[in-house]
Amino acid sequence: MIKQAIFLVGGAGTRLGSITRSTPKPLLELAPGTAFLDLLIDEAARHGFTDILLLSGYLGGQVEQRYHGRRVRDSRLRVLREEEPAGTAGALRRVSAELDPWFLLANGDSFFDINLRRLASVPRGSALGCLALRHVQDTSRFGGVTLEGDRIVDFSEKRGERGPGLINGGLYCLSREIQDRLPAIGSLEGQVFPSLAREGLLLGIEQSGYFIDIGLPESLDQARRCLPQLMTRPAAFLDRDGILNVDHGYTHRPEDLTWIPEAREAVRDLNDAGYFVFVVTNQAGIAHGFYTEAAMDDFHAEMARQLADVGAHVDAFYHCPYHPEASVARLKTPAHADRKPNPGMILRALRDWPVRPAGSFLIGDRDTDIEAASRAGLPGYLYRGGSLRMTVNQAWAACAGPRPKLGGELTCAS
Ligand SMILES: [Mg+2]
Known part of the structure; x- marks a missing residue:
């Protein structure tokens, strides 16, 4: 499971003019107290990238002060500063010793709303990397990318050439072996990727999520208008x-994990559609002393690993270890607010995360699950066996209309 995410946050942001004189571009605020980079980091963290590296340069002290040593959800943040600008390839080369065998690399000044686990799970064969690509109506600001099958065969140098096509979405899954190809000073986009593409070593997947690059004043304005809602x-x-x-x-032993038919695919569908996915589970076995919370955490970690294999993830697991008949004294409670049919776990998730109630729902296999949802003000659907994917689709049809597409319906007037 790929756990490392690296953000390139060293650029000077000269196209934005005076506002980046005192603030590095990724630290520009979307809303009071919320930097653009906060959002990118939160996305990586919720997708289970627990080792987050920020490669800073221009005004790097500010990045270090804000993030170094911080934890975001289960992720640990480190800031690595470069003293002299070396370009995106040079910045990556300087941290070669830190790289995991495979890692996610992201531009710190663009946001592409995709299922990051899908990018990280693309079968890579002999390729050294995979890029997330976005179709746009006008590639002239970015330069185009030509995809043949799953391989990138060309990067158009011709910025300014108008017309629809694919662009580089600024999100990559890369092999550590790329380090041998990195110049001391130079650009990934301009040098390294085109050369890998010529050798057939670069894959691309087209994704349709919302994309924005805050490199220009008007796009920064748009990000400020749209992203908090998105x-x-x-x-x-x-x-x-x-x-x-x-x-x-x-069930609590990792070796006893057997998936319900198409359960992982159902989670991936939800991830692809831009849903948060939360598990809410009564764990009376902890109250009865059959296993510990640490054992349950191991089970959930195994679930996360096996979900990652198919490009899926759970944003958070909520569990209730309390029970009225608990043999572990501290867990004995007549009717704990978290124990379904009480809605405590759901209400907690609604406080912890920016959940949009419209379209939200619960799927369970007991009446107590459905009752918990209803007490939290959400529709609940009973799974009656068969493919979980089908049940998710039925829930979508019942509560949210046709299955939404990630970013597709979240249009934002520009
Ligand atoms: Mg159940």
Whole structure:
């Protein structure tokens, strides 16, 4: 499972004029107290990238002060500063010793709303990298990319050539082996990627999520207008035992994980559609002393690994270890607010995350699941066996109309 995400945040942002004289571009605010980079980091963190590196340069002290050593959800942040500008390829080369075998690399001045786990799970064969590409009506500002099958065969140098086509979305999954190809000073986009493409070593996947690059004053304005609203998402709340994994009775050993048919694909559909996915699970086995919370965490980590294999992820697991008949004294509570049918776990997720209620729903296999959803003001749907993917699609049809497309319906007037 790829766990490293690296952000290139060293650029000077000269096209933005005076506003980047005292603030590095990725630290420009979208709203009071919220930097553009905060949003990018939060996206990586919720997709399970726990080792986050920020490669800073221009005004790097500010980046270091804001982020170095911080934790965001389960992720740890480090800032690595370069003293002299070396371009995107040079910046990456300087941190060669830090690179995992495969890692996510992202531009710190653009946002592409995609399922990052899908990018990280593309079968790579002998390729050294895969780029997320976006179709746009006019490639002239960016330069075009030519895709043949799953391979990138050409990068058009001809900026200014108008017309629809694919562009580089600024999000890459790369092999550490790329380090041998990095110049001391130079550009990934202008030098390294075109050369890899000529050798057939670069893959591309077209993605349709919302894309914005804050390099120009008008696009920064648009980001400020649109992103705070776009960052709210509907959520799917999923019970765990009997919905994601087969319920063997107090299931907690990683080796006992058996997926419900098409459960992982259902989660990936939700991820692709831009939904938050939360697990809300009563874990009476902890209350009864059958296993510990640490053992449950190991089980969830195994679920995350196996989800990542297919390009899926869960944003957060909420569990209730309390039970009225608990044998572990501290967990004995008559009717804990978190224990379904009480809605505590759902209400907590609604406080913890920017959830858009419209389109949100729960899927469970017991009446207590459905009741918890209803007490939280959400529709609940009973899974009755078969493909979980079908049930998710039925829930979509019932509560949100036709299945939404990531970014597709979240249009924002520019
Ligand atoms: Mg269940």
